Amino acid sequence: MRLYTYWRSTTSLRIRAALNLKGIAYEPVPVDLLKGAQNTDAFGEINPTHGVPVLELDDGTRLMQSHAIAEYLDTISPEPRLFPADPLERARVQAAALTIAMEIHPVNNLRILGYLKGRLGHSQDEAVTWMQHWMAEGFAAFQRMIAPDTPFCFGDAPTYADLCLVGQMVNARRWGLDLSPFARLAAIDAHAQTLPEIAAAMPENQPDAT
Known part of the structure; x- marks a missing residue:
């Protein structure tokens, strides 16, 4: 592949x-x-x-x-498994993952920021404020959707929701989002990165990292 x-x-x-x-x-x-x-x-x-x-x-x-x-x-x-076999649990994981994949990430990606700053004439500071707003709103919803007291979002092993979270936390840290309201998410992210497979996927560990 x-x-x-x-x-x-x-x-x-x-x-x-x-x-x-x-x-x-x-x-x-x-x-x-x-x-x-x-x-x-x-x-x-x-x-x-x-x-x-x-x-x-x-x-x-x-x-x-x-x-x-x-x-x-x-x-x-x-x-x-990244998606549980049980239909109800699968739906919960899907909903949480899609909250990040559809509600947060699309309005924070490179081409949206390029349009904000280029065609619409917003400053870098305004673009960052935009990103922080949508990340904070999305994270608040995501945090309410997941299990309250498990090592990962929905249990003892990572699901696709955790992989979405780890990725979005990269953006949150990059753009200076205040993570103090999201201690649960920060703890999951830190725990996930103790897995060698996830650590190896992080941006800084890629061959094209600059």
Whole structure:
């Protein structure tokens, strides 16, 4: 397998961690988002939405969108599970993961910030305030959705919700979000990073990190 990725991409982090946890070997293919490599026609043939991650299977099939990729990996390699087998527990994990993947991350990603600062003329400080606002709102909801007293979001092992959280916590720290209201999330994030598979997926440990 090949994974089109970028060291600071938190959606790519989710899939790097998922692959590591499942023991699935992959070749990272760095795509430099800051230099606009994702906007080329050539990369548009790989992913029409011009984003990462993209997982390329051994037969050349390409899968896009981190949530869809994670579900595919859970299907072909069920252990350890990222999504519980029990329908009710699965729905809870999905809802929490999607709170980050759909409610927080999309309004904080590179192209949205580029539009805010470029087309709409907002300053860097205004863009950071925007990011902090949506992260705080989303984290407050996420914190109420997860279990109150388990090592990970929903138990003793990480689920896809934890991988989404770890990625978004990277952004929270990068952009100076006040994490004092989110002690539960900070504790889960710190515990998750004690797992070698998740630690290896962190941005600073990628071959293209700068």
